[in-house]
Amino acid sequence: MLNYIKKFAVLGAATAAGATIGLGSFDAKPAHAGGTLVWAIPAAMSLFDPPQSCGWLTKNATHMIFDGLVELELGKPEAPWAVLKPALAESWTVSDDGLVYTFNLRKGVKFHDGTPFDATVAKWNYDRFQDPTAPQFSKTGAAFLDFYARWIAKTEVVDANTFRVTLKEPNYEWLQVGQSSCGQPEMISPAAFAKWGEKDIALHPVGTGPFKFVEREIDVKVVLERNDDYYGTPAKLDRLIFRQITDPATRIAALRAGEVNMVTEPPWDEIENLVGEGFQLQLQPNVPSVWYAQFNMKSPAVKDVRVRKAINMAIDREGVAKEVLKGTGKAEAGILSAGTFAYDANLKRYPYDPEGAKKLLKEAGYENGLEVTFDIFDYGWNEAWEKWLQRDLKKVGVDVKLNKLEWMTYLGKWLQGMPEDVAMDSMGWGWSVPYWTAHATRCDHHPPNGINGGWYCNKKVDELYAQAIKTQDHAKAAAFYREADRIIMEEDVAFLPVFSYHNPILLAANVKGFVNGQENWYDFTLPSVE
């Protein structure tokens, strides 16, 4: 079938010039010199109010409309991880004790509605998610940004262009922890908030970013246009359009028909054909997320560490990367993800060893087999690797019942932590700093106080995290994280990491300068469309 598609596409390209019936052109031609980039996004976006925004896709729009004090450098794709670069703060300092962050703000910056930005506005925005006494305080914004705000002791306006944040305890990763997608400490216009209020501010997004909000048709499209008054290097594109197309085949058809010029989450089997047809493929090996299953420490089925170890040994991770992901991912055996300074790309752990796994299961008393329930969610493509796991585990005598849940149902269950009858559940996540692993594993992050839904707890590991965030030297901090990862994966075996995903992006030939950076959101000031 794919060969036919390719043949048809080539034939189509050859006949396209002559074959018109007067219904008008439908190619995504740029309106002006900088052009219009149309990205076929695979799912819906959330609210356009940074503290209440959540999700990778949404961040792609919000971080172009709004700016934070700092942002990730996403224009250098060869770097092993993204570092911070100035945004609304042109520079910043951290006190020697790691407690006081002082930001020197840019002068003369204005929001899209003309409201000037200064330290008072910065404090107003920070108070919105961390000071419950502030009139603009947002309960839901504070809930989203809790991972960031929980560290803050106080915020101060030093002078019109200097803003200071004091932490409760030292944390050298704190600033970059804020570069997450679920809860974003970016600045909105207080004047817009005064006009629209908490209820409607998300419908009228006004920031200082390189693009201005134009329109949003829910579940259809979002349109942004270049902000010519941007304080930094202006975007090349005239317009940036996010067009929601949930079906993968339709996204690819739209790309081939020239109706969109950027596609993410392509069907892996199609990538080779599309490249052959002239579309550009960009991969990024250092995306900070890892796809994994977390074991439930309360589950009788996997309470024996030998069982958890056997399950890790029974999985052919290289096979997943090669056969399922078709080279768009890499086998992983730790939960420290790529794209962070603590990641060890050469780590070798749990090579595929079904015989060793069988032996361990026998020692644990499961020579006659074992049944486990694995909660998974519908993400369009993830069932492929989860079924691979199921097949591999069947070979060593572990019967896996895949309990597939629709996303909202899954999320609600996942946030409550696993009940005893579930042996493991799945997720793909990470941050550009290694402290994310603490979020997933710390003893005090058991639900409802965090996302450690497998009820894992090891005080030694918590102590290593505490030391890591107090260490400014990345090499030394990485050593703490790697030791924590070793304990989690070799002594306690609390996870089943499987692969990291390299975010394949397909672009039309006329898209120039796009960079697939070390995140799930991109710097749209860089590309243009010819």
Added chain:
Amino acid sequence: MTRFIVIRLLMIIPIMLGVSFFVFILAHLAPGDVTTTLTGPYATEEVREQLRETLGLNLPLPVQYGRWLGQMLQGEFGTSIANRRMVSELIFPKFASSAILALTSAALAYTIGLLVGIFAAARPYRSFDRISLAVTLMFGSMPPYWLGLLLVLLFSLTWRWLPATGMTKIIDGGGAVDVLAHLVLPTIAAAAAPAAIIARTVRATMLEILNQNYIKVARAKGIRRNVILRKHALRNALPPIATICGLQLGYLLGGVLFVEVIFAWPGIGYQLWQAIQARDIPTIQGASLIVAIAFVLVNLAVDVFNAYTDPKIRISEGARAR
């Protein structure tokens, strides 16, 4: 006739109440809580509970339903929980998009279905009839998403005659010509199965009528076949044909979800699906209700049409009403 229409219109009220109640119950029975996406993974249960209180989701279900009903009686669909837009702002444009697609698909399906059915019945068991039986069976069984993909492959990607996705061009789109160009493929994909169903129904009904004694008498009297078909057979076949046509239009108005997804057509079916995934209960309620109202009104129109064309129905309905 007026009395008949008024009675049928009044019957819509209990039907709507029933539909809205069942949709409400189903939306609440589904697992998953909208506050998990509205507050994020780090929110405490206290924050979630506060949000439930703000949104009125912690109230007993009958109270929630009563509130919603009260709003509805004032013409308000409420506010979308997930998007913070007025539900009416969300669903009416989407319903309009679905209606455009449904009406063009219905027009195409009716035309093809009636013509094929009548011609097949006029010369039963001849080659046209046999071919049409096979073709309608094929189209009737063809999943619309498969047909949609095939149409896109041929008309959009191979010959580049027609656009593949959307309702208008995404850049500088709009205008009747643009919408028409985008309508062609989804209309064919959505119309194929209804056309086949209507064709087979028309054929079967016409054949049954053509075997009636009064038709044989008409033939014996030497009346021309065309006149028999048009004046005696088709008129008597109209009520069941109108009923099946109305049902098909009702389904099309409900949003042909697969067609909307394959062609990224911004319709009400796709909107409803997205709302269900987000557990956005006000939008689910509003979208379901508008689809249900459309379905009931189309069926009412069919009933009125049948009563108009068939005096037996009018008389029996009138007698029952008295």
